[in-house]
Amino acid sequence: MTVSIDEVSVENFHDFVRIYEGNSTTGKLLKSITSQVNHQVLNITTKTVLIVFLTDQSITDRGFHITVKARVVPDDPSMGYGTWTVIRIVGIILIILCLLIIYTRPWIQKRRDQNKTEQQPKPPQEEEPTNLFAD
Structure with missing residues (x-):
């Protein structure tokens, strides 16, 4: 799966976009973003991903735009x-x-x-005796 972080623009140290492997916050934290980020790509080998937005609601900014695409991954990613x-x-x-x-x-x-059959010698055929004293 590919997670493209197109843009994140949130309040620094107060708002966060967090990306976890799996479907809960107990999964591995792949990325925690605060402030501004543009054009980052994460290649993830799990089947699910959780994106969490945390805010204190005090200051507003543009927010975030993230694209997730599923793709076939070979068994051995090094190949x-x-x-x-x-x-x-x-x-x-x-x-x-x-x-x-x-x-x-x-x-x-x-x-x-x-x-083999063609190359075997053929047995000699018997000739009919000729009569030298024929009438």
């Missing part, structure tokens, strides 16, 4: 999407090669058997 694509392609190629070996093996064996 990029390109690596997973290469792994998938190699896997598909290996499957195709295995299928080729499995399905062409009987055909290759049949061809070998035919070649």
Whole structure:
């Protein structure tokens, strides 16, 4: 999940925007913002995030604008999407090669058997005796 902090403009030390992992304030505090912040991005690996706004209501300011986007995260974040694509392609190629070996093996064996049969010497055929004293 990506949390884009587009703008936070709140009273310094009296108003806060806090971002927690999970769905309660007992989760890990990822960011606590007071005063002004612009254009920060947090990449979060949990499925839920909690955004809490705390104020003393004494002074007003612009407030905050935060965008949250869900995205697919690989099992191992250190491996990029390109690596997973290469792994998938190699896997598909290996499957195709295995299928080729499995399905062409009987055909290759049949061809070998035919070649062995053709290469075996043929037994000599008996010739009919010719009669040299024929009438």
